[in-house]
Amino acid sequence: MLEVENLNVFRGKLQILWDVSMRIEEGQAVSIIGANGAGKTTLLSTIVGLLKPNSGRILFDGEEISGLAPYKIAEFGISFVPEDRKLFGSLSVQENLILGAYSPRARVKKEESLKMVYELFPVLAERKKQLATTLSGESKECWL
Numbered sequence: 001m002l003e004v005e006n007l008n009v010f011r012g013k014l015q016i017l018w019d020v021s022m023r024i025e026e027g028q029a030v031s032i033i034g035a036n037g038a039g040k041t042t043l044l045s046t047i048v049g050l051l052k053p054n055s056g057r058i059l060f061d062g063e064e065i066s067g068l069a070p071y072k073i074a075e076f077g078i079s080f081v082p083e084d085r086k087l088f089g090s091l092s093v094q095e096n097l098i099l100g101a102y103s104p105r106a107r108v109k110k111e112e113s114l115k116m117v118y119e120l121f122p123v124l125a126e127r128k129k130q131l132a133t134t135l136s137g138e139s140k141e142c143w144l
Helices: 040-047 070-074 093-099 104-108 110-120 122-126
Strands: 002-011 014-024 055-060
Antiparallel strands (some): 002 014
């Protein structure tokens, strides 16, 4: 379960989130919607540890994770993909997916996770050896 309690987050001197609270139960699907500039990315960036809250708490399965380094939070299986969808363009589709299993916890379930992704997105299975930069919609930009 993920719980956010009275989260206040600033970017510089500008407060973006004001007393945000939410609770997401295991197995629940949640969508965060809002206008540009409403704070969606700030909320997600704070949950995954890229931003630090000025006050409030973030708990996962009852354990406080606010203030942990992003790589520690990722070890809990918590992550998000920003809308700019940067991929490692010089790597294959499958190699990009395998990078998602970097943490020891995810590495154990790598094959199971790949199977699930390919079942959900069969076109990725068909293109698993294709360079990510050649996918439709990819910006040709890659991270090195």
